[in-house]
């Protein structure tokens with residue numbers, strides 16, 4: 001009997017336990033991806049293009065057998081099951097609030113045909129790492145210790161003698177928007193990039209990871225987003241690497257663990273996707289991004305705040321659909337603490353434009369910066385956009401790469417163009433706010449919110 005393999009965040013052939021389970025069901029396997037309008041609604045051109053490229057690449061991995069349907073999964077999956085007379089539907093277990101609700105609906109719609117979940121997009125499934133008393137961890141460091149102790153299985157093999165079901169037509173994935181650059185996507189590209197990183201930047205990762213000018217991070221986030229590679233494969237490769245005991249490798253594993261931690265937090269607290277985790281800050285006073293603050297917010301979105309480090313980041317986001325982590329923290333802090341806008345506005349904007357846009361890492365990353373999340377940076381930590389730039393982009397290379405109006409300023413002076421004679425001559429804007437004054441205002445609002453709880 002045919003088994004359906006319903007792919008979601010796992011567009012690959014290697015290390016996919018759900019594929020093994022579908023194969024072990026005994027018959028041929030029909031791999032399917034359903035482009036769900038609810039999820040696509042929040043995606044901008046960059047993410048749609050990446051998905052389109054990822055589907056095309058997965059089509060090759062699956063030897064042309066992958067079927068793409070556009071529509072609601074609760075209609076499309078049972079329809080396909082009936083069309084081919086499938087006996088089971090296999091998935092990787094989903095952990096996002098929407099994914100869990102959707103899977104429950106599909107399970108009900110399938111009636112007697114089982115929806116079988118095997119594995120997850122994480123080394124350790126969200127919800128499995130627990131404190132001694134069985135409760136969830138709130139803080140990263142003890143979580144990461146328990147996560148390592150829990151451990152993970154070896155990567156799953158590709159089943160031998162796979163037989164694909166090939167009687168069903170596929171909707172062609174929508175074509176990519178040529179205005180938005182598509183970077184190499186899919187399983188082959190992911191492995192190539194991963195090997196390049198392992199041999200090049202892994203060992204020095206701890207020293208260079210905070211420098212956006214050096215481009216020394218893995219850029220694996222987009223591949224992890226679509227599941228072109230599983231983190232368990234990455235962890236196994238690191239464990240077998242000559243540099244496995246280096247500080248770079250240790251730090252890299254810790255970053256992968258942040259991804260797992262945020263997925264775990266979201267699993268236990270689904271409402272944290274869009275609501276402040278810290279109850280004492282729920283009364284904070286914010287500006288309305290569609291009202292009085294609209295001009296400032298638009299300047300932030302378009303990279304015209306007059307703070308070069310912030311503007312370079314926002315322009316990188318628009319140009320590439322990706323932004324360096326250090327700069328993500330800086331631009332997020334600027335929106336929340338210099339412009340006093342509640343973090344969900346920024347989180348939504350990021351999800352629209354990031355190719356790696358992921359609800360757990362993104363929205364908890366925003367909460368971390370805003371100081372409202374679990375294990376958050378304290379609210380009173382306000383990133384200074386000038387000193388952050390001078391420290392992490394000391395020669396100004398990163399800023400000049402994305403802000404051509406400042407290309408004439410040499411060295412680190414680019415972080416304060418208002419101090420350079422002719423610094424603003426080529427159209428770069430004046431600062432829209434005074435950072436010192438807004439920092440004081442952010443702290444005033446913070447104290448006021450705490451006083452009322």
Ligand code: FAD
Pocket residue numbers: 209217218219220221222224255256257258259260262323324325326328329332350354356357358359361362363365366369
């Ligand atoms: P590397 O430095 O090479 O790290 C390796 C991997 O570890 C990453 O691919 C990612 O999977 C994981 N990782 C690293 N840092 C973090 C972190 N702080 N939180 C969670 N996982 C991490 N990451 C996303 O994947 N999607 C998002 O939508 C996203 N939004 C973010 C929003 C904000 C405001 C902040 C501060 C961070 C966000 N991050 C997000 C985390 C981080 O910025 C990116 O994972 C990282 O920049 C991706 O680049 P890389 O693959 O080169 O990372």
